[in-house]
Amino acid sequence: MNITVIGQGAIGLLWYHRLTENSKNHVSLVCSSRITSVPKEIKFTNINNITSSKALISANNQILAHAELILCCVKSYHVAEAIMSLKKRISSNAIIIFCHNGMVNFKQLPNLPQTCYTLLTTHGSKVIQPFHVQHTGLGHNDLGLITGTAQQEKQAKMVATLATALPSLTLSHHIKEKQWLKLAINCVINPLTAINDVENGQLLQQKYHKIIDKLLTEIISVAKYEGMQFSLDELKAQVLSVATMTGKNCSSMRSDILKKRKTEIDYINGYITNTAKSLHIKVPENEKLTLQIKALELANCQH
Structure with a gap:
């Protein structure tokens, strides 16, 4: 699956690492515009305290245009800004998943043609230093539709991909x-x-x-x-x-x-x-x- 993760914080890097472990996924990262220098690799310390490195692939316009799944892992106050900057660069057929703390009023965001979901996670992670994240606690993910219409085949593929990368995951109809x-x-x-x-x-x-x-x-x-x-x-x-x-x-x-x-x-x-x-x-x-x-x-x- 072609996946772009937005945000180089603790949760964004955790998802980036876990999704890249499946060779069938093509995963890229969009960093904040405030980051002046993006490294060629990220470090990941797993739940057993073992550290590894892997290549960091930055998303360019061509990668974004072909992304099937956009996983937006930014602070609540950056959600609108992140989506505005990507709105014209991503396919209307892509699925957007928002993963953030607190409540964002999606009625105040620009109308998006994409089907949008929200992801709630109890997995623990922390940034040890820039582009080095540690998985600090196992948890659970709840995924639910917030705008648009779910297409069963695409939804099933997305759920299977996410559930394999970072278990466990529930598709909730009461999100x-x-x-x-x-x-x-x-x-x-x-x-x-x-x-x-x-x-x-x-x-x-x-x-x-x-x-x-x-x-x-x-x-x-x-x-x-x-x-x-x-x-x-x-x-x-x-x-x-x-x-x-x-x-x-x-x-x-x-x-x-x-x-x-x-x-x-x-x-x-x-x-x-x-x-x-x-x-x-x-x-x-x-x-x-x-x-x-x-x-x-x-x-x-x-x-």
């Missing part, structure tokens, strides 16, 4: 519910670990339970308007389960703050806050965390 579940988990773990500068597992401490309850109660009230029904006990159990399983992990938002990078807060707690405003619902705890993260970002910019 919106899974997106909201992931959003709720991110709304708790990301800002609380970033603000308190703690690993995920430390959120299991009793002192965080009250704020977790308040955040989730607000999220449940907003989700209800999108047809999503969650119970506080079940949602909290999911959050604590993820915090347990990823106990030693540094959340992506904490990592962004520590590395003085822009966070995805606008697409996580900020999404809840903005949606609540449009519905005239009060979500003070989510709003407070959004402002606290923005203050940390601002402090980083001033140093």
Whole structure:
């Protein structure tokens, strides 16, 4: 399968490496325009801590035009920019898969003729240094259609290719519910670990339970308007389960703050806050965390 991965972050490089392991795939990479020098190879450290190298094939216009699958693995705030830059260079028959944190309002993106899916992953990965990624934790992928019409043959081929590269994978017909579940988990773990500068597992401490309850109660009230029904006990159990399983992990938002990078807060707690405003619902705890993260970002910019 002809596949182009967009983004040289942890998830983009993880997919690039795993997809190239199948000789039937022709895989290329589109790096950010902010990257001034693209190396000839990438390094990959697998789950067993074994490091290997492989050639890095950059996507040119000819490769992009023949890509059957575009896997867009960029930060939420770069999704629109990435798609605008590629819109006229990719086939209308290609499939686009979006893999990012938080909620992006696809109604605000330009109308795309391509069939689009979203991919939610719980696989852990981190960039050790530019173009060297480490697979830090096994997880699961959920894939679901978001716009366009699924063509059964093409969809089956895509699912088989992705499931072989990075197991396990489920094609979900209830992807919106899974997106909201992931959003709720991110709304708790990301800002609380970033603000308190703690690993995920430390959120299991009793002192965080009250704020977790308040955040989730607000999220449940907003989700209800999108047809999503969650119970506080079940949602909290999911959050604590993820915090347990990823106990030693540094959340992506904490990592962004520590590395003085822009966070995805606008697409996580900020999404809840903005949606609540449009519905005239009060979500003070989510709003407070959004402002606290923005203050940390601002402090980083001033140093």
